[in-house]
Amino acid sequence: MTQDELKKAVAEAALEEVKKIIDKDSIVGVGTGSTANFFIDALATIKLDFDGAVASSEATRERLKAHGITVYDLNGVGTVPVYVDGADEVNAHLHMVKGGGGALTREKIIGACSTKFICIADESKKVDILGGFPLPVEVIPMARSYVARELVKMGANPVYREGFVTDNGNVILDLYNFPIDDPLSIEQKINNITGVVTNGLFALRPADVLLLGCADGVKRITAD
Numbered sequence: 527m528t529q530d531e532l533k534k535a536v537a538e539a540a541l542e543e544v545k546k547i548i549d550k551d552s553i554v555g556v557g558t559g560s561t562a563n564f565f566i567d568a569l570a571t572i573k574l575d576f577d578g579a580v581a582s583s584e585a586t587r588e589r590l591k592a593h594g595i596t597v598y599d600l601n602g603v604g605t606v607p608v609y610v611d612g613a614d615e616v617n618a619h620l621h622m623v624k625g626g627g628g629a630l631t632r633e634k635i636i637g638a639c640s641t642k643f644i645c646i647a648d649e650s651k652k653v654d655i656l657g658g659f660p661l662p663v664e665v666i667p668m669a670r671s672y673v674a675r676e677l678v679k680m681g682a683n684p685v686y687r688e689g690f691v692t693d694n695g696n697v698i699l700d701l702y703n704f705p706i707d708d709p710l711s712i713e714q715k716i717n718n719i720t721g722v723v724t725n726g727l728f729a730l731r732p733a734d735v736l737l738l739g740c741a742d743g744v745k746r747i748t749a750d
């Protein structure tokens with residue numbers, strides 16, 4: 527199977543899980559990226575069975591709207607019963623690194639509001655230790671140099687993602703060669719640096735379910 531076929535398979539598996547959770551009044555949380563895009567296309571096939579969606583990026587908002595799915599402002603929505611999103615890396619505790627596409631902050635906000643977080647990923651994303659994929663940190667532009675210096679003190683090698691601005695008008699520092707041995711503590715430590723909006727570690731609010739696309743089928747994994 528190609529990587530795209532694995533992504534499509536997990537998106538379809540997620541749709542089956544979502545169908546069991548939603549009713550006609552439900553708002554579905556929708557993530558960002560190539561795997562989430564397959565989920566959006568699958569979700570469109572049942573668009574008459576739920577009320578609408580909240581989007582974790584402008585790109586996702588546009589794709590949902592193109593399918594005729596109503597997109598709500600999160601402020602007008604209470605709890606989101608289910609949120610489906612991809613990841614750049616995921617470990618056995620269902621901690622994730624996210625934000626390769628720069629959508630980490632809105633993703634984290636929707637994750638925080640969601641009762642059930644379903645992570646969809648192909649098997650290349652499953653790792654023992656997070657940090658092989660550079661960890662994105664969203665930063666207020668004027669704080670970029672200060673935050674970078676603080677991250678260097680933590681042993682990280684921050685690289686400015688040049689020419690990229692997040693949907694929130696901020697910049698991204700990607701942390702290379704930064705093994706994440708204690709995700710809970712590192713997530714909090716980085717977020718405590720003044721000028722950081724958030725970082726792409728999802729350990730304080732991990733996924734509840736991982737649907738992992740493997741050559742021999744989709745595996746359903748819950749946290750250790």
Ligand SMILES: O=C[C@H](O)[C@H](O)[C@H](O)COP(=O)(O)O
Pocket residue numbers: 557558559560561562611612613614623624625626627628629630633
């Ligand atoms: O900012 C982007 C998101 O965190 C994505 O969920 C993540 O980068 C995975 O994207 P993809 O499914 O394209 O690998």
